[in-house]
Amino acid sequence: MDSYTQKYVDSFMAELTAKNPGEKEFHQAVKEVLESVAPYIVAHPYLMEQKILERIVEPERIIMFRVPWLDDEGNIQINKGYRVQNSSAIGPYKGGIRFHPSVNLSIMKFLAFEQTFKNSLTTLPMGAGKGGSDFNPKGKSDNEVMRFCQSFMTELSKHIGADTDVPAGDIGVGGREIGYMFGQYKRLRNEFTGVLTGKGQSWGGSHIRPEATGYGVCYFASAMLATKGDSYEGKTVAISGSGNVAQYAAKKALQLGAKVVTMSDSNGYIYDPEGIDADKLAYVMELKNIYRGRIKEYAEKYPSAQYFPGERPWGVKCDIAMPCATQNELNGEEARTLIANGCMCVAEGANMPSTPEAIEVFLSSKILYSPGKASNAGGVATSGLEMTQNSMRLKWTPDEVDRHLKQIMTDIHEACVKYGTEEDGYVNYVKGANIAGFIKVADAMMAQGLV
Numbered sequence: 001m002d003s004y005t006q007k008y009v010d011s012f013m014a015e016l017t018a019k020n021p022g023e024k025e026f027h028q029a030v031k032e033v034l035e036s037v038a039p040y041i042v043a044h045p046y047l048m049e050q051k052i053l054e055r056i057v058e059p060e061r062i063i064m065f066r067v068p069w070l071d072d073e074g075n076i077q078i079n080k081g082y083r084v085q086n087s088s089a090i091g092p093y094k095g096g097i098r099f100h101p102s103v104n105l106s107i108m109k110f111l112a113f114e115q116t117f118k119n120s121l122t123t124l125p126m127g128a129g130k131g132g133s134d135f136n137p138k139g140k141s142d143n144e145v146m147r148f149c150q151s152f153m154t155e156l157s158k159h160i161g162a163d164t165d166v167p168a169g170d171i172g173v174g175g176r177e178i179g180y181m182f183g184q185y186k187r188l189r190n191e192f193t194g195v196l197t198g199k200g201q202s203w204g205g206s207h208i209r210p211e212a213t214g215y216g217v218c219y220f221a222s223a224m225l226a227t228k229g230d231s232y233e234g235k236t237v238a239i240s241g242s243g244n245v246a247q248y249a250a251k252k253a254l255q256l257g258a259k260v261v262t263m264s265d266s267n268g269y270i271y272d273p274e275g276i277d278a279d280k281l282a283y284v285m286e287l288k289n290i291y292r293g294r295i296k297e298y299a300e301k302y303p304s305a306q307y308f309p310g311e312r313p314w315g316v317k318c319d320i321a322m323p324c325a326t327q328n329e330l331n332g333e334e335a336r337t338l339i340a341n342g343c344m345c346v347a348e349g350a351n352m353p354s355t356p357e358a359i360e361v362f363l364s365s366k367i368l369y370s371p372g373k374a375s376n377a378g379g380v381a382t383s384g385l386e387m388t389q390n391s392m393r394l395k396w397t398p399d400e401v402d403r404h405l406k407q408i409m410t411d412i413h414e415a416c417v418k419y420g421t422e423e424d425g426y427v428n429y430v431k432g433a434n435i436a437g438f439i440k441v442a443d444a445m446m447a448q449g450l451v
């Protein structure tokens with residue numbers, strides 16, 4: 001980066017940090033994008049004059065609200081609710097809702113910011129938003145989760161709509177929570193519309209939506225591997241997380257001929273050197289989705305596996321690593337261990353799971369590395385396909401949706417190659433994804449004037 005561009009980056013970050021104090025995840029996400037797009041912005045002075053990036057980092061609207069609800073003992077509980085509507089430049093706001101005790105404004109803003117570029121990459125007309133609450137669904141009864149979701153939606157319903165803002169799931173928000181929120185929206189508004197995605201199959205949901213993020217990561221990683229004449233066949237894969245994204249990333253990796261050896265949750269990870277095969281994965285899905293159990297129970301059921309409490313799976317020898325749990329779950333030291341153990345490809349399923357130091361290790365080692373905004377975009381893309389089907393009042397077959405998903409992931413990969421290929425031929429997918437995502441949003445903003 002030349003000194004003029006570096007000065008632009010430094011002054012941009014200084015101003016952002018001063019205006020948004022204490023929001024460390026948000027600063028981290030902006031810095032990563034800024035470092036990629038700054039040379040492009042400097043080369044196109046009108047983008048600087050029009051303050052396009054300055055506008056993108058200021059959400060169009062932030063809604064923060066109280067969520068009061070009654071627990072099963074009749075006690076009053078209060079949580080915080082958020083919706084960050086970041087950009088409507090290329091379509092209605094679109095992005096998930098997260099229920100997790102760590103949720104705060106910084107995390108909501110980083111996710112909404114990332115979503116802006118991700119949704120642009122999908123090729124579909126979707127703006128970007130993100131929402132959630134510091135509510136912890138773990139250990140709550142179904143009735144408590146329902147009462148919370150109803151209270152959350154009572155306020156959120158005033159700010160969303162099928163043509164305004166269409167939320168979906170994220171950490172802690174799956175089919176059950178989407179159902180309760182959809183029911184409440186319908187009751188309040190007296191309309192049956194595609195206001196949420198990730199709906200059930202019998203009431204407006206799309207085939208392949210639950211699978212889409214995990215499958216999409218594997219499709220994207222397959223495209224990366226193909227650039228080296230390689231594939232998943234025979235590879236050893238380490239996955240973190242055991243939720244929605246991790247489960248379907250594991251399922252597709254198995255279908256593509258890989259051996260998956262790890263899964264985790266926030267308490268620890270399991271390592272099964274014999275591989276988590278289809279039957280064992282079915283057990284994990286039942287354990288997590290129906291019984292809402294912990295991953296350590298896997299090691300109690302299968303003696304081939306070992307449970308490592310309080311640890312993350314990145315010390316395990318693997319060819320492909322797929323972080324699918326949460327932000328900043330893979331640090332620089334773990335990245336170096338992965339490389340030393342021969343890992344050739346890191347495909348992110350989670351949002352911003354690798355720390356800036358880890359990303360630096362991957363890029364300087366020149367391994368295949370894809371940021372979540374590119375490789376996990378299959379989830380929101382299929383949400384976009386759910387919106388399409390809802391608008392047309394019809395439902396595509398699983399094969400049709402899967403075909404669209406594959407095509408979208410291939411197109412995102414091509415966009416990354418187009419904008420991310422460096423002089424020595426190495427594809428920097430971070431740069432590619434950020435520039436490709438930025439250009440489309442910037443063009444739309446230029447066309448729509450100062451709004």
Ligand code: NDP
Nearest residue numbers: 170171172213241242243244245265266325326350351379
């Ligand atoms: P789930 O709630 O289904 O699963 C989350 C998994 O990550 C669980 O195994 C959870 O363990 C683990 N986890 C959560 N927080 C932490 C933590 N602080 N440390 C270690 N492990 C943790 O969420 P999803 O699978 O939907 O989401 C996973 C990631 O993928 C997130 O980053 C999300 O933003 C991203 N994503 C999700 C999409 C989707 O379609 N669902 C789309 C695109 C991205 P535990 O049970 O102990 O909490």
